[in-house]
Amino acid sequence: MIYLIAGVAEVNRAPFDLPEAEQELTAGYLTEYSGLRWSLYQMAEYINMITVSSIASTLFLGGWSFFGLTDHIPVLSIVIFAIKVAFFLFLFIWLRATLPRIxxxxxxxxxxxxxxxxxxxxxxxxxxxxxxxxxxxxxxxxxxxxxxxxxxxxxxxxxxxxxHFEEKSSRGEQVLPTSVRLAHYENPTLPAVNSEPVAQEAPDSTAVRV
CATH class of the missing domain: 1.10.287 (Helix Hairpins)
Incomplete structure (x- = not known):
């Protein structure tokens, strides 16, 4: 867990994408480069993700081995290693879509x-x-x-x-943290409107129509 958190921070992925936050940059490669040059920067980030995922797969999930199955089928080791790396890449993408920036x-x-x-x-x-x-x-x-x-x-x-945020499911209430301040707005009092119909005057018979 500590390695995964440190790996996400090293790759500058959300929620640790503070140096290069796409939503907040007004200068840098995101605005000065386009096309292939911009894509090279993005590919460098994903290559770092693959590197961190490969190290995590090798150190903590056994790398290319899977309960001795790869001893008899050598090609299977590549597939197993790719699946383990893809699992960690899924975690990277999942964290980016779930957690806000800190x-x-x-x-x-x-x-x-x-x-x-x-x-x-x-x-x-x-x-x-x-x-x-x-x-x-x-x-x-x-x-x-x-x-x-x-x-x-x-x-x-x-x-x-x-x-800290708490939610009491029994009552359906939400206890907000003490650092959250909610603004309350009062409904303005509107003046009373006369609902009686206004009597229309009869048209003047002496009026000249043009």
């Missing part, structure tokens, strides 16, 4: 106060597991504890900053 101060706080301590803790757990010849189950349980601690820290920080 602010710079929240990015710095999340990186220095959450990701860095948890990554150091993860390294220590893995080092103890390797040095003491523990089973991979111990390292996996330690990784799950790291993820639970990270989610707990983020939730507690949301309560502290007043940015």
């Amino acid at each position: 602010r710079y101060d929240r990015l710095m706080r999340f990186g220095w106060q959450a990701l860095l301590p948890l990554s150091v803790l993860n390294i220590l757990i893995t080092a103890f597991a390797v040095a003491l010849h523990w089973s991979w189950v111990v390292s996996g349980v330690g990784g799950l504890l790291v993820i639970v601690i990270m989610l707990f820290v983020i939730r507690r920080q949301g309560f502290t900053d007043g940015t």
Whole structure:
């Protein structure tokens, strides 16, 4: 999880696309280049996504192996590796279409106060597991504890900053964060309108029609 979050931030994809946000740029390659030059910049971003996905597939999902099936069918290893890379690419696209962009101060706080301590803790757990010849189950349980601690820290920080959103499904009410201020507008009072029909005057018989 820590590697995936850091990989998304390294590729400058949403919600970490702060240096090159397409919706906010008034200068740069998005406005000065077009055609093939612009597409080369975009292809560079997707090549970085493929690189990060390939490393994640190799380190965490076994790379091109799949329960020994690739030992008998060599061509199958390419297909399996491509499927695993495509899974991580799907996560990149899914995050871009789901999560909004975060602010710079929240990015710095999340990186220095959450990701860095948890990554150091993860390294220590893995080092103890390797040095003491523990089973991979111990390292996996330690990784799950790291993820639970990270989610707990983020939730507690949301309560502290007043940015936590709650929804009470039993009553159908929504408890907004304390940092949200809603503007209330009163309906203006309109003057009373006379609903009685206005009597029309009879046409003057002496009027001359032209």
